Amino acid sequence: xxxxxxxxxxxxxxxxxxxxxxxxxxxxxxxxxxxxxxxxxxxxxxxxxxxxxxxxxxxxxxxxxxxxxxxxxxxxxxxxxxxxxxxxxxxxxxxxxxxxxxxxxxxxxxxxxxxxxxxxxxxxxxxxxxxxxxxxxxxxxxxxxxxxxxxxxxxxxxxxxxxxxxxxxxxxxxxxxxxxxxxxxxxxxxxxxxxxxxxxxxxxxxxxxxxxxxxxxxxxxxxxxxxxxxxxxxxxxxxxxxxxxxxxxxxxxxxxxxxxxxxxxxxxxxxxxxxxxxxxxxxxxxxxxxxxxxxxxxxxxxxxxxxxxxxxxxxxxxxxxxx
Amino acid sequence: xxxxxxxxxxxxxxxxxxxxxxxxxxxxxxxxxxxxxxxxxxxxxxxxxxxxxxxxxxxxxxxxxxxxxxxxxxxxxxxxxxxxxxxxxxxxxxxxxxxxxxxxxxxxxxxxxxxxxxxxxxxxxxxxxxxxxxxxxxxxxxxxxxxxxxxxxxxxxxxxxxxxxxxxxxxxxxxxxxxxxxxxxxxxxxxxxxxxxxxxxxxxxxxxxxxxxxxxxxxxxxxxxxxxxxxxxxxxxxxxxxxxxxxxxxxxxxxxxxxxxxxxxxxxxxxxxxxxxxxxxxxxxxxxxxxxxxxxxxxxxxxxxxxxxxxxxxxxxxxxxxx
Numbered sequence: 001x002x003x004x005x006x007x008x009x010x011x012x013x014x015x016x017x018x019x020x021x022x023x024x025x026x027x028x029x030x031x032x033x034x035x036x037x038x039x040x041x042x043x044x045x046x047x048x049x050x051x052x053x054x055x056x057x058x059x060x061x062x063x064x065x066x067x068x069x070x071x072x073x074x075x076x077x078x079x080x081x082x083x084x085x086x087x088x089x090x091x092x093x094x095x096x097x098x099x100x101x102x103x104x105x106x107x108x109x110x111x112x113x114x115x116x117x118x119x120x121x122x123x124x125x126x127x128x129x130x131x132x133x134x135x136x137x138x139x140x141x142x143x144x145x146x147x148x149x150x151x152x153x154x155x156x157x158x159x160x161x162x163x164x165x166x167x168x169x170x171x172x173x174x175x176x177x178x179x180x181x182x183x184x185x186x187x188x189x190x191x192x193x194x195x196x197x198x199x200x201x202x203x204x205x206x207x208x209x210x211x212x213x214x215x216x217x218x219x220x221x222x223x224x225x226x227x228x229x230x231x232x233x234x235x236x237x238x239x240x241x242x243x244x245x246x247x248x249x250x251x252x253x254x255x256x257x258x259x260x261x262x263x264x265x266x267x268x269x270x271x272x273x274x275x276x277x278x279x280x281x282x283x284x285x286x287x288x289x290x291x292x293x294x295x296x297x298x299x300x301x302x303x304x305x306x307x308x309x310x311x312x313x314x315x316x317x318x319x320x321x322x323x
Numbered sequence: 324x325x326x327x328x329x330x331x332x333x334x335x336x337x338x339x340x341x342x343x344x345x346x347x348x349x350x351x352x353x354x355x356x357x358x359x360x361x362x363x364x365x366x367x368x369x370x371x372x373x374x375x376x377x378x379x380x381x382x383x384x385x386x387x388x389x390x391x392x393x394x395x396x397x398x399x400x401x402x403x404x405x406x407x408x409x410x411x412x413x414x415x416x417x418x419x420x421x422x423x424x425x426x427x428x429x430x431x432x433x434x435x436x437x438x439x440x441x442x443x444x445x446x447x448x449x450x451x452x453x454x455x456x457x458x459x460x461x462x463x464x465x466x467x468x469x470x471x472x473x474x475x476x477x478x479x480x481x482x483x484x485x486x487x488x489x490x491x492x493x494x495x496x497x498x499x500x501x502x503x504x505x506x507x508x509x510x511x512x513x514x515x516x517x518x519x520x521x522x523x524x525x526x527x528x529x530x531x532x533x534x535x536x537x538x539x540x541x542x543x544x545x546x547x548x549x550x551x552x553x554x555x556x557x558x559x560x561x562x563x564x565x566x567x568x569x570x571x572x573x574x575x576x577x578x579x580x581x582x583x584x585x586x587x588x589x590x591x592x593x594x595x596x597x598x599x600x601x602x603x604x605x606x607x608x609x610x611x612x613x614x615x616x617x618x619x620x621x622x623x624x625x626x627x628x629x630x631x632x633x634x635x636x637x638x639x640x641x642x643x644x645x646x
Contacts, residue, residue: 021344021366026407027434042598043344043363084349104595111350271638272427275365275600275631308598312642315594319635 001148001247003194006155006187009056013156016088017052018044020157022164022302025273031290035300037168038286039161040276042308046112048234048282049157049184049306050074050081050144056153057142058085066091071139073097073126075233076105077307078144083114094133096126102233102311121228145183146241154184158191161302165199172198173300176256176285179203179212180235182244184306189251199302203248203255204288206232206263206281213255215240216248231260231314234281234307256288256295263287267315268322270305279310280318324471324570326517329478329510332379336479339411340375341367343480345487345625348596354613358623360491361609362484363599365631369435371557371605372480372507372629373397373404373467379476380465381408389414394462396420396449398556399428400630401467406437417456419449425556425634444551468506469564477507481514484625488522495521496623499579499608502526502535503558505567507629512574522625526571526578527611529555529586529604536578538563539571554583554637557604557630579611579618586610590638591645593628602633603641 020040028036041049058066069092072082079095086093093114097106098121110116117133119126134141143150161175175192177185182203189201203212209230214222223239230236240248258266263280266287270278278286282305289296289303343363351359364372381389392415395405402418409416416437420429421444433439440456442449457464466473484498498515500508505526512524526535532553537545546562553559563571581589586603589610593601601609605628612619612626 018344018346021341023341023366026410040366043346047598087349268635271600271635275370277594277598277600312591312594312646316639316642319639323635 001151001190001243003190005148005152006159006191009149009152010156010159012059013052013055013153016055017156019160020044022168023274023276027273028269028290032301033293034298036289037170037300037302038274039157039302039304041157042276042278042282042305046080046084047308048077048081049154050077051084052156053150053153053183054078054081054085054142057147057149058089060149061140065140068138068140069093071130071134071141072144073130074144075101076109077234077309079105079109079114080112080309082142083109083112087113094139096130100228102309104311105309108309145181146243148243151183151187151243155187155191157184157304158188159195161188162192162196162199165196165302170300173298173302174202174253174296175199175302176202176204176289177304178235178282178285178306179205180237181241182212182248185252186244186247189247193251201252203252204285205235205255205257206230206284207257207259209236210255210257212240212248213257215245216252216255219249221245232263232281232284234279235284256292258284258287258291262291264318265322266290267318271319272323276305277308277310277315278305279307282307324474324513324566326513328471328475329482329514332472332475333479333482335382336375336378336476339378340479342483343367345491346597346599350596351592351613355624356616357621359612360493360623360625361597362480362625362627364480365599365601365605365628369403369407370631371400371404372477373400374407375479376473376476376506377401377404377408377465380470380472381412383472384463388463391461391463392416394453394457394464395467396453397467398424400557400632402428402432402437403435403632405465406432406435410436417462419453423551425632427634428632431632468504469566471566474506474510474566478510478514480507480627481511482518484511485515485519485522488519488625493623496621496625497525497576497619498522498625498627499525499527499611500627501558501605501608501629502528503560504564505535505571506564508575509567509570512570516574524575526575527608528558528578528580529553529607530580530582532559533578533580535563535571536580538568539575539578542572544568555586555604555607557602558607579615581607581610581614585614587641588645589613590641594642595646599628600631600633600638601628602630605630
């Protein structure tokens with residue numbers, strides 16, 4: 001992994017990806033006691049940053065390989081990124097999703113043109129299911145995060161942040177990123193290290209699923225005890241990636257951790273103050289930026305709102321509890 | 324009013340205004356049977372396009388006049404645009420608001436630093452209240468739409484649309500704009516007529532408050548029977564503006580009209596498919612783009628989502644009814 005791969009991915013994404021805005025509100029600044037900027041990746045195609053990595057990976061494949069089709073496993077956002085990218089490129093996509101994934105994400109993945117195969121998150125073995133399907137149909141597996149061209153695609157978000165921060169006159173800040181397997185966080189970390197070393201990556205995770213924070217503290221990969229049971233479904237992963245963790249270890253500051261309740265408060269504040277729709281797993285970075293001021297240095301902080309694919313009932317619950 | 328005033332306003336807004344994105348979704352394209360693009364002005368500072376006109380008007384005032392302070396009357400979005408602009412420029416602002424304006428808009432206007440004076444929409448005379456205050460304190464009135472520098476500021480949104488449409492390869496389309504007094508619609512109409520004559524302005528209004536549509540059809544200004552009773556509070560005005568109507572008459576196609584229920588469906592679809600928060604009055608253009616395909620020509624349409632300052636309970640209602 002290196003910056004040249006991210007720059008190449010940016011070239012392939014040019015004219016396709018949406019350059020998402022950097023939003024702010026004096027009301028959020030007041031809560032955090034500093035300027036707060038939110039990179040609104042929930043406004044990306046398919047409602048999350050995952051479109052970047054999916055498009056990057058699919059366009060990096062040799063044409064004959066891509067034409068046979070691609071395979072992904074995902075709780076929802078990678079699924080939609082793959083489905084949409086494959087549809088735009090005119091190739092088949094099969095996505096293996098846990099049967100307890102949000103109904104909206106499953107429905108959207110199908111509607112975007114992918115074939116969806118459901119499995120049981122606790123008893124099923126998605127890797128085995130995927131391997132069998134790949135073998136049978138000649139599909140190429142696109143991993144959700146531990147895949148160089150996916151990390152390169154996500155890193156393009158970091159190139160945009162570096163430019164937008166310069167435009168806003170932000171000379172020095174932590175960049176807080178919602179972190180599951182670490183694809184986005186490691187891609188942004190690499191991009192910032194090369195193009196804006198004054199911006200430092202920080203990971204944000206939900207309580208009980210803070211494998212990256214504990215891994216960064218220990219210096220070696222740590223696992224989560226549970227694999228489900230958080231509102232932040234988008235970023236629940238068993239452990240940091242083999243490719244992503246070394247990058248985070250080299251570049252990231254101490255990991256930040258917030259509660260599900262804080263994530264829901266951030267969802268409500270993003271609605272109220274920024275007019276964007278963010279899912280809980282996409283709001284943990286904003287929650288950390290707002291509610292962990294003692295752990296974040298400086299007079300400005302940038303949080304990435306990574307996705308907005310939230311079931312309407314859960315969104316209504318965030319509003320009724322926190323506005 | 325001319326294009327040079329809009330270009331001057333764009334210069335004054337440069338570096339301050341947010342260049343809002345043009346969003347899209349294959350799910351919306353399918354509903355409308357054509358490509359649908361949404362200019363997300365709900366992501367503008369203070370949650371609506373009104374910040375453009377407010378900043379334009381305040382920065383066009385002579386410095387000594389501006390320093391004495393400004394006065395506005397508004398149901399909420401102009402109020403917040405004025406309050407925020409005045410705070411950023413360090414001058415006092417007094418805003419006269421109807422007492423039945425959404426609680427959130429009143430609270431935000433105060434929190435943004437303006438003094439709020441409430442009046443009764445049916446029995447009160449806001450013009451008289453404003454004139455007395457202006458006299459007493461030496462305040463300059465900034466009208467919400469019938470004010471050349473406000474129209475010029477709103478027109479900068481049209482300059483952005485012209486550039487973004489060209490970037491997207493949109494060669495020919497209607498641009499549907501939520502219309503109350505017509506400040507935004509007339510500003511955009513002027514900007515498009517000069518810079519993108521292949522983009523045609525269309526107004527969108529709620530049923531029962533379709534004064535502009537009827538005025539365009541009649542060729543002379545028509546009044547609404549009622550002054551309240553729509554969910555689309557942001558765009559309920561008694562009649563078209565004296566400055567704005569001649570511009571619309573010269574440049575706009577036939578006016579589009581949607582029901583409150585259709586506006587609420589558009590609010591829900593903007594949540595689900597674009598991940599933006601839009602208020603009913605800010606969603607009538609999207610509703611028209613989606614639900615009036617027979618009245619809109621061509622294979623692409625651009626709708627301006629003008630504002631996102633919606634009370635959480637009403638937003639939750641849109642989601643529970645329409646998702």
